[in-house]
Amino acid sequence: MPRTKEQYEEMRNATRDKIRSAAMQLFVHQGYGSTSVQDIADTAGISIGLLYRHYRTKDQLLNELVGYAVEGLKRNIRSFESDQSPKQLIARFIDEVYTDLSNGEELANLLILINQALFASAGTDSQLHEEILQVNARLLDATAQLIRKGQQLGEFRLGDAKEMAVYFYASIQGLAEMKILLKSNFQMPSPSVMTAFLFKVGE
Structure with a gap:
């Protein structure tokens, strides 16, 4: 059964929450300059490609x-x-x-x-x-x-x-x-x- 528009939006928001949470934790604990996009993706448990779909930089x-x-x-x-x-x-x-x-x-x-x-x-x-x-x-x-x-x-x-x-x-x-x-x-x-x-x- 195909997902509804609302379900896709919930998944999108959940992914963004994971990215933000991971980024905030890494920025605070190891510094913004020392944190790579790959670090954020790994901590969030997602692919780097998916991260870039939500945040370009x-x-x-x-x-x-x-x-x-x-x-x-x-x-x-x-x-x-x-x-x-x-x-x-x-x-x-x-x-x-x-x-x-x-x-x-x-x-x-x-x-x-x-x-x-x-x-x-x-x-x-x-x-x-x-x-x-x-x-x-x-x-x-x-x-x-x-x-x-x-x-x-x-x-x-x-x-x-x-x-x-x-x-x-x-x-x-x-x-x-x-x-x-x-x-x-x-x-x-x-x-x-x-x-x-x-x-x-x-x-």
């Missing part, structure tokens, strides 16, 4: 992965710019980070991959480089504004909001790197530990 694959991560950052910006309680927004965000870093490597890989792409394109006029810089700057600004609002409402500790925002993301980035480096020895800090510098004691 390794650059195209990297750009799609980083683009996916950047879209996630944009969603965080929109969330932080909403009218909801600053404490609830930060608590929900940290709960998601905690769950993702505790249960798998995807978030850790995405965060490391963004940094790798940023460093790799430094000194170029790459559109991707500029977009990552702009989104990171917007996210820092949105988070600092959220912290200021939380301070005004008495939910957060006092301090320089921009410095606190930088520390907030530096700690998450550091946890992502430790997750990959320490593997099974990694112990994810609890949400209360991650927000101790920000939330008022007893709040």
Whole structure:
């Protein structure tokens, strides 16, 4: 019985997922420059010909992965710019980070991959480089504004909001790197530990 159009689409999406997963793992663990298209195909368990049917170049694959991560950052910006309680927004965000870093490597890989792409394109006029810089700057600004609002409402500790925002993301980035480096020895800090510098004691 011939496959339906929907079945072919499911197979196509499943193959792309395997390619993206393999590429992300290899880019993070052995570096973009040291990863060949053949390495990606072998790790994904597919032929190199099938890989090329989905992605014409390794650059195209990297750009799609980083683009996916950047879209996630944009969603965080929109969330932080909403009218909801600053404490609830930060608590929900940290709960998601905690769950993702505790249960798998995807978030850790995405965060490391963004940094790798940023460093790799430094000194170029790459559109991707500029977009990552702009989104990171917007996210820092949105988070600092959220912290200021939380301070005004008495939910957060006092301090320089921009410095606190930088520390907030530096700690998450550091946890992502430790997750990959320490593997099974990694112990994810609890949400209360991650927000101790920000939330008022007893709040």
